[in-house]
Every structure is written in structure tokens, then in C-alpha cells.
Amino acid sequence: MNFFKSxxxxxxxxIINEIKKQAENEFVQQYVDIPPVPxxxxxxxxxxxxxxxxxxxxxxxxAVPTLLIQIGxxxxxxxxxxxxxxxxxxxxxxxxxxxxDFYSSKYYYLLSQIExxxxxxxxxxxxxxxxxxxxxxxxxLSKLSADQLLALLxxxxxxxxxxxxxxxxxxxxxxxxxxxxxxxxxxxxxxxELLSFRWGQIVKIQLSxxxxxxxxxxxxAWLQGQALELLDEIATQVNQLEQPRVQGELQNMVDAxxxxxxxxxxx
Amino acid sequence: xxxxxIYLQMRSDMNFIEKELEKSITTKHGLLREAASHLMKAGGKxxxxxxxxxxxxxxxxDLERLKNVAVALELIHMATLVHDDVIDDAEKRRGQLTVKxxxxxxxAMYTGDYILAEGLRTVTELGMPRIHKILSKAIVQxxxxxxxxxxDFHNWNQNLRRYLHRIKRKTALLIAISCQLGAIAxxxxxxxxxxxxxxxxxxxxxxQITDDIxxxxxxxxxxxxxxxxxxxxxxxxxxxxxxYHDVKSAEQLQYLLRSENHGMDKAIEYIRQSDGIHYAQxxxxxxxxxxxxxxxxxxxxxxxxxxxxxxxFIGKRQY
Numbered sequence: 360m361n362f363f364k365s366x367x368x369x370x371x372x373x374i375i376n377e378i379k380k381q382a383e384n385e386f387v388q389q390y391v392d393i394p395p396v397p398x399x400x401x402x403x404x405x406x407x408x409x410x411x412x413x414x415x416x417x418x419x420x421x422a423v424p425t426l427l428i429q430i431g432x433x434x435x436x437x438x439x440x441x442x443x444x445x446x447x448x449x450x451x452x453x454x455x456x457x458x459x460d461f462y463s464s465k466y467y468y469l470l471s472q473i474e475x476x477x478x479x480x481x482x483x484x485x486x487x488x489x490x491x492x493x494x495x496x497x498x499x500l501s502k503l504s505a506d507q508l509l510a511l512l513x514x515x516x517x518x519x520x521x522x523x524x525x526x527x528x529x530x531x532x533x534x535x536x537x538x539x540x541x542x543x544x545x546x547x548x549x550x551x552e553l554l555s556f557r558w559g560q561i562v563k564i565q566l567s568x569x570x571x572x573x574x575x576x577x578x579x580a581w582l583q584g585q586a587l588e589l590l591d592e593i594a595t596q597v598n599q600l601e602q603p604r605v606q607g608e609l610q611n612m613v614d615a616x617x618x619x620x621x622x623x624x625x626x
Numbered sequence: 627x628x629x630x631x632i633y634l635q636m637r638s639d640m641n642f643i644e645k646e647l648e649k650s651i652t653t654k655h656g657l658l659r660e661a662a663s664h665l666m667k668a669g670g671k672x673x674x675x676x677x678x679x680x681x682x683x684x685x686x687x688d689l690e691r692l693k694n695v696a697v698a699l700e701l702i703h704m705a706t707l708v709h710d711d712v713i714d715d716a717e718k719r720r721g722q723l724t725v726k727x728x729x730x731x732x733x734a735m736y737t738g739d740y741i742l743a744e745g746l747r748t749v750t751e752l753g754m755p756r757i758h759k760i761l762s763k764a765i766v767q768x769x770x771x772x773x774x775x776x777x778d779f780h781n782w783n784q785n786l787r788r789y790l791h792r793i794k795r796k797t798a799l800l801i802a803i804s805c806q807l808g809a810i811a812x813x814x815x816x817x818x819x820x821x822x823x824x825x826x827x828x829x830x831x832x833x834q835i836t837d838d839i840x841x842x843x844x845x846x847x848x849x850x851x852x853x854x855x856x857x858x859x860x861x862x863x864x865x866x867x868x869x870y871h872d873v874k875s876a877e878q879l880q881y882l883l884r885s886e887n888h889g890m891d892k893a894i895e896y897i898r899q900s901d902g903i904h905y906a907q908x909x910x911x912x913x914x915x916x917x918x919x920x921x922x923x924x925x926x927x928x929x930x931x932x933x934x935x936x937x938x939f940i941g942k943r944q945y
Contacts, residue, residue: 450776460772476758479746
């Protein structure tokens, strides 16, 4: 899944470059692999704001701090639990902590510069919720079913992006966009999980949960089925939007995901 | 004057701030609430809220308004402490187990992120853009300072200027803006706001230099950490920098640092007895003197007298 087919390729690239510029620190990057900008989330946020008639210039002003928080929170997921003696590993742990803090502080700085205190507040509310749910997942993993786990992970993944809903959408449209954002982000996670597995990477948390009572192939087929079902739902939801250019972009994303998922054969 | 006596004068308002701090941890998640409250219950000097309130007395004192700055600054400070303990792999702080030691690194990361967000949410109660511009810039600088500190770990070639720049970002800035923002939130004059920033900056520098001295010579029980802890971590502070570069002590210290037989313990003991401690103390005194001179620009009130006492406490503190 990538954004290169988008007619907003230039604008989205511009946002990514600005995020990278804000996140740049040569010393930190010697020791920490900075998490990538989550493209699907950026693209969905971009299209949501566009659909809400926010100018491209302002979308950039909101998207950059939001994605910086995301990268900051993701950086903190990289902080190791192990006590190391090797200096490089110690530095890596230390700088993963600081990089995360640095990116989170940048969000407050950037929004303060444009005096958008309301957005500082709603994003802070989301960070509070995200860390509550992360703690819940971390401490209760063994008691959660695969479905419960997926739902909690989705709350973590989509929290920041849902912060914008109440600000821009009236009651009626709010649920529609809420579902589009939640479903896209869930598809992103399911697909990511499947691809990681296919490429022989470490089995992630979700899949290992499924494997408790399924074979590997059954688990992959289940994840694939879930993702395809969600894409059908998204397609129906997208049809209810009013702006054709936003509809078209989201439909392209649905098609790209479908293509990617269908090229994976399981079971 | 002791800190307790200074606090006694502000007891009612500081109790209010303490309750607000407790109330600010709103999560219903039991473990997260316990972890977030853990450091709060361990106490602390609450020096940032004290500065906010005292600065607030130099304008229109409104505790309901000032609490948003005071509580936010203390929460932001606490969040950095929870994360610092992961960075330092520290087992104890203020004599208590750290969050990372009581639970683990992951819970400490979530707790720190949670407390920081709570701090930001609290300060957004104030709709003054200037406050947010100053505070957000300072938080970024604090983070940059922390990265710089890691970069300077084990770097014996750093000079005094670099050390001072680092502690400005690490400590002095948050104390300076505690004073500045308290004054701004209370609508004090620009002259007062400027004087309070400069007072806080110089007090903050003295505070950190004193901290670095106490790391070598302080009472381990009172500090809640072993003597020479900073140097063992690789954090080279002023007494060590002076000792390493002073012609009288450089050679011996360099020899001890190279030696394998308890070299670090001996180096710490050597620095403790060296002129580095005296030099650092003189520099801290100079900063304190400068801080006090900024108080001359303030109206002669009881708040000014307390700010004077606070600066002196910092200069003479043992923990």
C-alpha cells in the first residue's frame, strides 16, 4: 500500500518531508531506527480533512504534529525491557526514550506556534486514552481473545486521527467518517500482520494470539478474510461521501488493499 | 531559612496544589493510576509550583488560574523523571523504587507519556497563546538538552561552556519559565516578567550545579542514590570537569580513571577531595548572587522576601 497513485502525491510527500525534517537528529539516528511515517493513516487523515474543506496548507499544519506524536509513541514501543551491558544497546534504549519525548514535545511546539490550543488539548486527550489502552493490552494480554485484542489495538492505532472528528464533522457525518478511519486503520494492521508473516519477520502480537487455537494457515486466512470484509464495508461507506475527489482517492486505497490481499494465498 | 519554613508560609496554597496534582491523575486504569501516583506520593520539593505561585503574587494573584501552570509544570517535570529512570536504569528515586523498577520499562514509558499528556491537557485550560509558546519551546529545549547529555556521556573533553549550556536546557529553563509563566498568568508587568525569568534562570543554574556537587558529597540516604552516581553513568559534571582539566589534579584523575582496580570508586573519592567541588560551589554562589540581583527590580513585597529565602536555600541545601 502506498500513496503514489494519489493525485495528492505532491502534497502528501511535502508533509512527509516536513515530518522527517522535524524528526531529524543525526546522533539519535545513529542508535535508533526512527519508526516510519504510517502512510495509510496520513493519507486517510489528509482525505478526511480535505473532505472537511480544510485547506491543504492547514492540513499540513495539523498532520505534521499529529504524525510526530505517532512516531514518538511508536519510538517508545521500541524501548527494550532488557537490561543491557553493551554500550550500543544501552544508548539505543536511552535515545529511543528521548527521541519519543522529543517528537511529542514538537507537536505541542508546532501547534502552539499556530496558536491552536484546542487541538493541543484534543490530541493530549487522545494520548491519555492511548496509554490507558496500551497499559490494558500489556497487562491483560493473556486474558484477551483475538477479537478483544484487535478492538483494543484499533483504539490505540486510530486514537490520534479520531481527535479531529468532533472539530470538523457534524453529528450525522461523524459516524460515517469514524467508521472509515477505524476500518482503514484496522485493515492496515491486518495487512501489515500478514505481510510480516509472509516475509518471515517476527510473528507479531496479534497473529501469535490467533495461533493459540488455529494453525498458521488458518490464522492467515482468517486475517485475510477479516480484512477483505472490512474493505467491502469501507467501499459502502465511501459511497456515502459527497466529494467525488475524496471518494475516488479512498476507493483507490480500497482497491490497492484488495489487490495486495488477494495476491496472498493462504489455506 | 529551611525549605519547610518557606513552605509553611504558603501551606494552604501548596496543599491545594498538592490536591490538584493528585486529582490530575484521572485514569480509571488501576495499574496506570498506581504507577502515575507512585512518584507523586514519593514527594519531592515541588519547587516549580512554589516559583509559579510566588511569581503570581507579583501580579493579580488568582490561585484557580495559577494552578493550571503550577500543576502542568510539575506533571511535565514528573514525566521526565519517570523516563529519566529508564534512561539511567535507576532502581531508586527519593528513596523509593522507581516506576521502571517496581513495574518495568514498558509501564514506565506508558506512565511518563500519560503524565506528560495530562500536563499538556492541564495547561490548555489557559487560553493565553504566549504561555503555550514559551512552555512548548522550553519542553523541546529540555529534550534537546537530554540528548546532548547522552552525547556528552564519557566525553572528558567537554568544556565549561558546554556544561553550562547543557544544564541550562536540562534544569534552569524549566525553573526560569516557572517564574516567568507565573508572572504572565497573573498579568504582571513586563519588567516583572523579565526579572522573574532571569531570577529563575540563575537560581536554576545554581540548583543544578548544587545537585552536581551533592552527587559527590551529599548524604546517600537523603539523596536516595549512591554517591558519584552521575559519573558512574558516564555523566561528567562540573566538579569532575574541573578536576580533569586542572593542572594540579588532571594527571592523577586520568590515572585513576584508567586503572582497573576500583578505579571509578577511587576517582570519585579523588574528585570529592579536589578543588573541583570548591570551584563548583563558587560558581553556584555567583549564579545565586546574580539571581538575587534580579530581585532588586521587583516591588518590595513578602513574595520578594520569600524568593530571596528560596534562592538562599538552594545555595545551602544538603539534599
